[in-house]
Amino acid sequence: MVLTTPGVATLRRDPDQRALGDAETADAALAASGDGRAFERLYRAHVARVHSLVRRMVGPDHADDIAQDVFVRAWTKLGTFRGEAAFGTWLHRVAVNVILARRTTLGTERSRYVDSADVLDGVAGRAAAPELSMDFEEAIGRLPDGARQVFVLHDVEGYRHEEIADMLGIVAGTSKSQLHHARMALRRHLER
Amino acid sequence: MNDQWTARLSEYLDGELAPAEQTALEAHLVSCDACRTTLEELRRVVTNARALDDRPPAADLWPAVAARIGVSSRLKARPVVRRLSFTVPQLAAASVVLALLSGSAAWLIVRRGTAPTPPVLVSERAPALRNASAYPGDVRFDAQVADLERALARGRGRLDTATVRVIERNLRIIDRAIRGAQSALAADPANSYLNLHLAQEMRRKLELLRQAATLAGARS
Numbered sequence: 120m121v122l123t124t125p126g127v128a129t130l131r132r133d134p135d136q137r138a139l140g141d142a143e144t145a146d147a148a149l150a151a152s153g154d155g156r157a158f159e160r161l162y163r164a165h166v167a168r169v170h171s172l173v174r175r176m177v178g179p180d181h182a183d184d185i186a187q188d189v190f191v192r193a194w195t196k197l198g199t200f201r202g203e204a205a206f207g208t209w210l211h212r213v214a215v216n217v218i219l220a221r222r223t224t225l226g227t228e229r230s231r232y233v234d235s236a237d238v239l240d241g242v243a244g245r246a247a248a249p250e251l252s253m254d255f256e257e258a259i260g261r262l263p264d265g266a267r268q269v270f271v272l273h274d275v276e277g278y279r280h281e282e283i284a285d286m287l288g289i290v291a292g293t294s295k296s297q298l299h300h301a302r303m304a305l306r307r308h309l310e311r
Numbered sequence: 312m313n314d315q316w317t318a319r320l321s322e323y324l325d326g327e328l329a330p331a332e333q334t335a336l337e338a339h340l341v342s343c344d345a346c347r348t349t350l351e352e353l354r355r356v357v358t359n360a361r362a363l364d365d366r367p368p369a370a371d372l373w374p375a376v377a378a379r380i381g382v383s384s385r386l387k388a389r390p391v392v393r394r395l396s397f398t399v400p401q402l403a404a405a406s407v408v409l410a411l412l413s414g415s416a417a418w419l420i421v422r423r424g425t426a427p428t429p430p431v432l433v434s435e436r437a438p439a440l441r442n443a444s445a446y447p448g449d450v451r452f453d454a455q456v457a458d459l460e461r462a463l464a465r466g467r468g469r470l471d472t473a474t475v476r477v478i479e480r481n482l483r484i485i486d487r488a489i490r491g492a493q494s495a496l497a498a499d500p501a502n503s504y505l506n507l508h509l510a511q512e513m514r515r516k517l518e519l520l521r522q523a524a525t526l527a528g529a530r531s
Contacts, residue, residue: 145522153382174366183370183372186368190372255359270360274361295322295327298321305359306353309352
């Protein structure tokens with residue numbers, strides 16, 4: 120599987136952070152030469168972003184472990200970072216790779232991408248009852264694995280359906296269908 | 312509400328329908344309240360998704376990451392109390408030391424004729440404390456600052472103008488924060504928060520200068 124560049128900005132950053140991109144490139148170069156302090160600076164700048172991505176993709180139970188794996192993998196792969204894209208974009212690709220690789224061990228495999236709205240009924244049904252005020256992010260977490268991952272990759276992270284299909288090993292039509300089902304379920308959790 | 316167009320609303324929202332389908336759906340929306348309502352809700356879902364805030368983990372993962380990759384956690388190891396112990400006079404004293412070091416560095420560079428550009432890459436509006444150490448009294452740290460300035464002076468000509476603009480713009484931002492903290496401290500010298508804030512901003516500036524020097528060296 121080859122990860123492509125997301126269709127929309129993968130890391131939403133404020134102008135100041137973008138302006139410091141060169142500094143991060145320098146830190147990445149230092150880290151690649153073994154500078155732990157430089158890598159810690161990169162970790163602290165991106166840990167919230169990475170952890171949030173992991174948490175949304177696989178749920179909170181394994182988020183800490185997988186986020187650690189992301190940074191360990193990034194450390195070992197720093198030599199492949201050429202500075203052609205922002206460090207955050209490169210790290211994001213590493214994170215998605217790690218997350219998708221862990222899907223198998225977590226039981227989120229291709230068979231979970233069933234093109235059916237039935238599995239989403241539970242999410243919508245729960246929302247109609249006493250948990251109407253459920254946090255939007257918590258509602259995302261209650262989506263079935265396939266719908267949740269497509270929703271996060273498309274609507275939160277900005278990937279296109281073709282890219283998601285390539286990552287997840289599904290067809291683009293399934294990605295579109297899962298996205299629509301996820302959105303239909305989540306609309307019931309909107310604040311009134 | 313579950314007509315033939317409901318399942319196509321997300322594709323419509325994402326601009327992925329064929330022109331003919333889009334025209335047909337828009338004609339349908341004129342007469343279908345339910346689809347219009349659903350479309351608006353889907354639009355809000357997308358808006359919410361794009362507005363999600365990132366949250367850090369509840370516990371710091373760095374110690375575990377550092378252990379796994381075999382590096383120490385030096386940034387975290389700095390004792391916080393040390394940052395809280397700064398006073399304006401201490402910072403001013405450090406600025407004097409650094410000014411001397413900077414002047415000596417500039418003199419040496421000019422004397423050797425090896426500096427194609429000014430020795431310090433900072434805004435002309437930078438305050439007197441612009442190169443003061445975030446850790447006053449730490450001679451080794453001060454020496455690193457002087458080294459940094461020499462390295463940056465040597466490499467500045469190798470940076471492209473866009474990079475220099477970015478660096479200078481960020482230095483101005485940090486300088487403004489430093490001046491603001493200094494002004495506030497003048498009225499409340501014992502305020503530990505302000506002392507910490509000033510120290511952090513000064514450290515931030517030093518980090519940026521260091522990274523800029525590294526970048527200049529990396530492109531040589």
